[in-house]
Amino acid sequence: MSGKYIVVFKDHVTASQIDEYVNSVNANGGSVGRRFDSLLNGFSATIPDSYLTQLQSLQGDVIDYIEPDQEVRIQ
Template structure:
């Protein structure tokens, strides 16, 4: 079970260690980490992962640390 792909962005004051814990929880719920955006001078404080529907709602409730969660996909211009 891996789930649909999402981008999870945390608030600026959230530490790498806190993000590590959320990544671990996603993986324990059956999800799959795709990319960390907060490492090596990344521009976003977060990650991309396949997140099971069964865990997504729980993750969305952490509004004190998470800025937003949005579906990951390809963006194109015309």
């Protein structure tokens, strides 16, 4: 099963390093939607559960956080 997530990288991670993760997500059955380089140093993507586990193992080193991509409303 796949889910939609926002992946945000640490400040020291370069755009070319993020490109590698974008390619990796796509190569592992996912689909990267939008890049947020100027805002969050990351991207939104549909990521298969099997690859999500691998990305989550990088939290703390390269990835700052991964969270579900969801609509937010202000009332």
